[in-house]
Amino acid sequence: MAELTMVKALNLALHQNMEADPRVIICGQDVGRDEGVFRVTEGLYNRFGESRVLDSPLAEAGIIATSIGMALYGLRPIAEIQFSGFIYQGFHQIEQHMARFRNRTRGRLTVPMVLRAPYGGGIRAVEHHSESKEAYWVHTPGLKVVIPSGPRAARALLHAAISDPDPVIFYEPKILYRAFREEVPDEPESWEIGKARIVRPGNDITLISYGSTMRVTQEAGDDLADLHNIDAEVIDLMTIKPMDTDTIVQSVRKTGRAVVIHEGHRTCGVGAEIIARLNEQAFDYLEAPIRRVTGYDIHFPYFSCEQVYLPDAERIVRGAMDTLNY
Amino acid sequence: MPRRKLKLQHEVEELSILDVDGQVDTALEPALNHDELLRIYRAMVLTRELDDRMLKMQRQGRIGTFAPCRGQEATQIGYIYPMQKEDWVVPSYRAPGAQIWRGWHLEQILLFWNGYEEGARTPEGVNDLPVAIPVGSHPILAAGIGMGMKLQGTKQVVLTAFGDGSTSEGDVLEAFNFAGVYQAPVVFVCENNQYAISLPRAKQTRAETIAQKALAFGYDGIKVDGNDVLAMIVVTTEAVNKARRGDGPTLIEAFTYRMQMHTTADDPKKYRSDEEVKEWEKKCPLLRFEKYLINKKAADEKLLQEIHQDVIDEVQAGLERFEKCCVPQPDKLFDYTYAQLTPELQAQKEEFLAILAQRDSRNRKH
Structure with missing residues (x-):
């Protein structure tokens, strides 16, 4: 066991998977000699060489589509888009090919690849x-969407994503890359994709989030206890698609109240889907409408105003209290 | 049905007028009077001074991450020089000198890199687009603007600048193609500064030059010494005139070098040698132009000094205006999403402002 940041934990998963399986290759901009703009691919170029760690030309569609091609051919590519905001240059390849090959060929050809990108403000x-904008991918059949919120989960879920038979969009909350350390086992560890985790058990209200907003959500859970004597249950989805509906439904059946939290825009965001599922499966247990604490339906502001755009613990507590006082 | 060779014309011109020692090829030298030469020189010095100041400010935390342009002064001032006020420019993000030449306010450059949307608001009376951050996403907008100019039958021209990395993007190749197919009045300038973050030019494309990519789209490409402002002015003027005549686009490859990091967030020592950088220092676009000005008796050392001091004062005044503008305006965040705030967005804005107000009143109490 070692105490690792998320960057180092992801790096460990990449090292171990490349070591274990020669089909695993990495493709992206500045992932090789420069070792990645966030250093997630540190040491890989030196260890595995330029034939397995590809410093690609500057073309997102190229990175994504050649990775799809390599996956169809039998390799296990891990493609990196330097920032998720540039993934749209390859949107068509994700939607038209990556997500569809299994269905299109009735299972004959598949795309077992991972598409990694840092996201969030x-x-x-x-x-x-x-x-x-993870919701774009959640909307698309055939893709799995994984978003870890801590070092151990990041490593174990990336490990699972690499072995997954289907394409996985793997968004990494860059604000948490070096925010804290966690014990990460030395031996390869894999967590099942599609499972949420209760990070704080409670009985009064359920706070549901994932990825970059997990830290502020946990902080809000603590504040609710300290300031308002409210016992919140906090759930980290970890996988957005397929979503662990059972875990959130069971929790809300118990608490009767929920707030969903994410940075992405509110309209048709992941929160809307969570609420729809709770409406379908926990309606009789609800004591109040479920609130959303999310990014607004405006473009992410230039950074002088980013802090007022991002959900913080105070907004989450406010949303929770509105729900509790309904 | 024989197997035969198609005879295609494939030649790429290469141009340099002013060498590293300030020696000029008088047969190619553009006819620019002393005032014009000094105006060009001043713009290059301003570009350098602003860049140096921004790097210091970034290190002090007074602006955010930015993309330094040291070494690329001749490229940007050279290609912007022939553009007329009524023309359009779709700029690269590493050419603030070109933007200032076009009428952008110096403080806007700083505001942009310090997280203020006002830095991207095209000034009144200027036709240009703001810089685009996604690499290679903007040249095709220039192709569209050029198609509009052609449809409207104006005599305007649009110039767009982008880096060597951009030429790998599909959108850039589509831009080249649309401009060619519609014979749009577009000047494409590739600021080939040899690196896309860490990736050297040789790994960006197998092609020997970037200029030659134009040939596949049916028009001329020309490679030019991007550290030679005279050569830049000559080739861009030719391309602009050609576009204005209705003879379609040109691709200019300005061969230059990024003396600094890609942005202040990376360390170039990881991917290139100090020796390589030192070699390019010798090719400094400013030094050779100073020698030229002195040899030509367009200026003496004293005048060059005066210009430097004048530029320092102008940059300082801009920085002071910038610092006064650095006031976040969260109440404006919702107002430019649509022409009219939609009812649902109005509701979100009210929710947002209520949270801000609550926070402000609490902060005042503390």
Whole structure:
């Protein structure tokens, strides 16, 4: 066991998977000699060489589509898009090919690849470096969408994503890359994709989030206890698609109240889907309408105003209290 | 039905007028009077001074991450020089000198890199687009603007600048193609500064030059010494005139070098040698132009000094205006999403402002 940041934990998963399986290759901009702009691919170029760690030309569609091609051919590519805000240059390849081959060929050809990208705000970056548009991928059949919120989960879920038989969009909350350390086992560890985790058990209200907003959600859970004597249950979805509906339904059946939290825009965001599922399966147990604490339906602001855009513990507590006082 | 060779014309011109020692090829030298030469020189010095100041400010936390342009002064001032006020420019993000030449306010450059949307608001009376951050996403907008100019029958021209990395993007190749197919009045300038973050030019494309990519789309490409402002002015003027005549687009490859990091967030020592950088220092676009000005008696050392001091004062004044503008305006965040705030967005804005007000009143209490 070692105490690792999320960057180091992801790096460990990449090292171990590349070591274990020669079909695993990495493709992206500046992932090789530069070792990635966030250093997630540190040491891989030196260890595995340029034939398995591909410093690609500057073309997102190229990175994504050649990875699809390599996956169809039998390799296990891990493609990196430097910031999720640039993934749209390859949107058509994800939607038209990556997501569809299994269905199109009735299972004959598949795309077992991982598409990694850092996402989310809070790092004082220029436009297109801060957004959270995971909902695009959740909307698309055939894709799995994984978003870890801590080092151990990041490592174990990336491990699972690499072995998964289907394409996985793997969004990494860049604000948490070096925010804290966690014990991460030395031996390869894999967590099942599609499982949520209760990170704080409670009985009064359920706070549901994932990825970049998990830290502020946990902080809000603590504040509710300290300031308002409210016992919140906090759930980290970890996988957005397929979503662990059972875990959230069981929790809300118990608490009768919920707030969903994410950075992405509110309209048709992941929160809308969570609420729909709770409406379908926990309606009789609800004591109040479920609130959303999310990014607003505006473009992610330039960074002088990013902090007022991002959900914080105070907004989450406010949303929770509105629900509790309904 | 024989197997035969198609005879295609494939030649790419290469141009340099002013060498590293300030020696000029008088047969190619553009006819620019002393005032014009000094105006060009001043713009290059301003670009350098602003860049140096921004790097210091970034290190002090007074602006955010930005993309330094040291070494690329001749490229940007050279290609912007022939553009007329009524023309359009779709700029690259590494050419603030070109933007200022076009009428952008110096403080806007700083505001943009310090997280303020006002830095992207095209000034009144200027036709240009703001810089686009997604690499290679904007040249095709220039192709569209050029198609509009052609449809309207104006005599305007649109110039767009982008880096060597951009030429790998599909959208850029589509831009080249649309501009060619519609014979749009577009000047494409590739600021080939040899690196896309860490990736050297040789790994960006197998092609020997970037200029030659134009040939596949049916028009000329020309490679030019991007550290030679005279050569830049000559080739861009030719391309602009050609576009204005209705003879379609040109691709200019400005061969230059990024002396600094890609942005202040990376460390170039990881991917290139100090020796390589030192070699390019010798090719400094400013030094050779100063020698030229002195040899030509367009200026003496004293005048060059005066210009430098004048530029320092102008940059300082811009920084002071910038600092006064650095006031976040969260109440404006919702107002430019649509022409009219929609009812649902109005509701979100009210919710947002209520949270801000509550926070403000609490902060005042503390």
